[in-house]
Amino acid sequence: DGGITQSPKYLFRKEGQNVTLSCEQNLNHDAMYWYRQDPGQGLRLIYYSQIVNDFQKGDIAEGYSVSREKKESFPLTVTSAQKNPTAFYLCASNDRADTQYFGPGTRLTVL
Amino acid sequence: AQSVTQPDIHITVSEGASLELRCNYSYGATPYLFWYVQSPGQGLQLLLKYFSGDTLVQGIKGFEAEFKRSQSSFNLRKPSVHWSDAAEYFCAVGFYNNNDMRFGAGTRLTVKP
Numbered sequence: 001d002g003g004i005t006q007s008p009k010y011l012f013r014k015e016g017q018n019v020t021l022s023c024e025q026n027l028n029h030d031a032m033y034w035y036r037q038d039p040g041q042g043l044r045l046i047y048y049s050q051i052v053n054d055f056q057k058g059d060i061a062e063g064y065s066v067s068r069e070k071k072e073s074f075p076l077t078v079t080s081a082q083k084n085p086t087a088f089y090l091c092a093s094n095d096r097a098d099t100q101y102f103g104p105g106t107r108l109t110v111l
Numbered sequence: 112a113q114s115v116t117q118p119d120i121h122i123t124v125s126e127g128a129s130l131e132l133r134c135n136y137s138y139g140a141t142p143y144l145f146w147y148v149q150s151p152g153q154g155l156q157l158l159l160k161y162f163s164g165d166t167l168v169q170g171i172k173g174f175e176a177e178f179k180r181s182q183s184s185f186n187l188r189k190p191s192v193h194w195s196d197a198a199e200y201f202c203a204v205g206f207y208n209n210n211d212m213r214f215g216a217g218t219r220l221t222v223k224p
Contacts, residue, residue: 040216041216042214045211098205098208099160100203103154105154
């Protein structure tokens with residue numbers, strides 16, 4: 001089955017640690033996105049990538065980094081510079097009809 | 112400023128009753144319009160979308176939405192709610208390439224037996 005997978009489902013980070021969230025898709029979509037979701041705030045765009053080896057900052061990129069070495073993969077690293085990383089993180093990809101499809105999400109908690 | 116507004120944070124309806132969730136947007140041009148549903152701890156599932164053409168669009172799970180240009184609205188409706196519809200619903204707007212897709216804050220739906 002085609003889809004978007006995210007791992008892990010739950011992630012715990014200690015202060016000062018970098019952690020990486022995985023996002024993989026087998027939909028053959030070019031564009032991929034990372035969003036952060038906080039209660040009552042909807043989704044906010046962190047980074048997006050239209051094509052391999054290219055990515056752009058979204059509204060809240062500070063404290064995050066990404067890479068896009070393969071079409072299928074778009075990992076997100078939450079660095080120690082992100083002061084409030086506890087949130088639900090959603091990965092999405094865009095089909096050619098400009099419709100976004102979402103993965104199941106990763107819940108990150110700072111200990 | 113460009114924005115997407117879902118005026119109702121939380122709605123409670125009885126099972127079998129009709130449902131309407133409101134969405135208003137403020138953009139210079141008519142954007143692409145979407146409704147997504149999210150169950151607790153899950154990702155977002157697309158319910159329906161509007162790009163152009165017929166202003167009444169049908170989606171999955173018996174949902175429909177109507178685009179009203181004059182009111183800048185895209186309200187979601189269902190004639191008879193089921194207990195399994197309890198979830199959070201997000202309205203979203205996008206444009207070509209969707210690099211600036213914007214989401215409303217969401218409406219949480221509770222269904223009473």
